[in-house]
Amino acid sequence: MSSSTAPRGSLFSGIGYYLLALISTAFFAFPIVWMTLSSLKSDVDISAYPPKWIFSPTLESFRKLFTELNAMDALINSAFIVCLATLFAMIAGTLAAYGLARFDVKNKNFIAFEVLSIRMLPPMVSVIPLFIIAKQLGIFDTPWLLIAVYTLNGLPFVVWVMRVFIQEIPQSIEEAALIDGCSRFECFWRVTLPLLLPGLAATMVIIFMFAWNEFLLASILTSSEARTLPVIAASSIKAKAISWGLGSAAGVLMSLPVVVLVLLMQKYLVRGLTLGAVKG
């Protein structure tokens, strides 16, 4: 397939293709570059017109982020909430995926579709009931509420993606282990799980990303104690005005972990994002 879609013989078409590729890359990269530059500008440089390309970088916006917006608390909240939710979703989801892939379960398709439907649920439907229930239970504005919600939101990815990964491991390997006297648990722990590690890592990165970037639920289900980074970042915006440097710095701070993590784990990204349906 690699060479069959278009002739790449002539030098001119080659240059044309490079130009097209560079222009499209520039289009997608520019806002990110601009966000990063803005986060490093001083208040004077940032509102200069025409916009400044060359300036002396300063970390002033990042300092303000931590002193004025309490970004440290939000960072800790985000990390705590998202890591625990990811962990819980991975454990529950992988077990369920193993059950669906390897055991006879009644209404298997119905259960799988039910899990998938979580992915389709608009957060707006359940956010108000969650708010009311949490107020009554006294867990409003605690990390645990968001952990529960993000665990739920991670489940469809884990169940569907891990189910496909498990199905791809030949059942005969497990059967061999069973015959050799392994219990089902040992068989899963020692034989299947090690083979699943790449899939687990990839799935983890994806549900981490979705939980880390989530805003709507976090903004309604927290008020001060459990605020996450996106909520803090959004508070740099007022209806009429925007604190440019602060907003950009918050953007860089919260996007960086996900960008680094995902780019390290690119290999299974497609499989994970499509809930196992497309091979990457």
Place this chain on the structure above:
Amino acid sequence: MTASIESLPIASDRAQRAGERYTGMILLAPTMIIMTVVGLFPLLHSLYMSITGYRPADPDKFQGFVGLGNYADALADAQFLHSILLTLLFTVLSVGLSLTFAILLALLFNLRLRGFTVLRTIIIVPMLITPIAVGITWRIMMMPDLGVLNYVLSLAGIPPQPWAGEKASAMASMVLVDVWQWTPFMFLIIFAGLSALPKSPFEAAAIDGASPIQTFFMVTLPMLRPVIVIASLLRIVDAIRTYDTVYIITRGGPDFATDLLSVYLARVNFRFFNLGYGAALSWITLLIILTVVLIFVKYTGFMRMVNEKEAR
């Protein structure tokens, strides 16, 4: 759990599994419990609220059972219908455009010239950026007087644009932001699909003397269909509930030009605290999304694909 060796001939895995009749259920239990408590319960609570007049901010008004009154009101709510239409327009434009760009990009990058791998990695970054950060950045860039976009346009001799600041261009601006953020997602998936295609149909087409355009429409596109449909399905679901970027950039304005469903719902719920009515609107939204998804799933065999693998 531990069956003795004699009772375990290789072929009778089903019998072996029958002996573990409850293991599957036990494995599924944590997921089912989380789904019931955190997912289903709030959903039913919302369904219940949707048939009441619950609005805690107006204690004078009737709060009790109103039957399907909220739903009837919703169908007569011009603002709501406006939001539905806007959301569908936004979804069609955003998904349609990003799909088109993604296919073109995938074809281009499938030439696999030297250095394309690096560029490809750069291109997927926008989908990883927190939507709130995307909103902040584009809002700064789209400032009519000081924004860098109008500066770049002025270098090319194009007069400054109002972007999200005026009714006529606000929707287009939001579509632009969405296309910027999510074309990489479509591109990544379609590129993966394109790379996995078998070679022989293309060789056959080349032997038959098909032009590149004919090859694309008669060979590439039909073979890519499942991948395209899955990518579109996932995007459609997310586009319908777009909230973060619109909340940051326009909050539904100017003059309701970008008042997408989720923004209108947020206003009914969090500004007017008309929670019973808001719940009814959410449920209608949910039904719209479910309808779209069910049509797509049926049409593509999304479930079948996974189940076939299992029936080895």
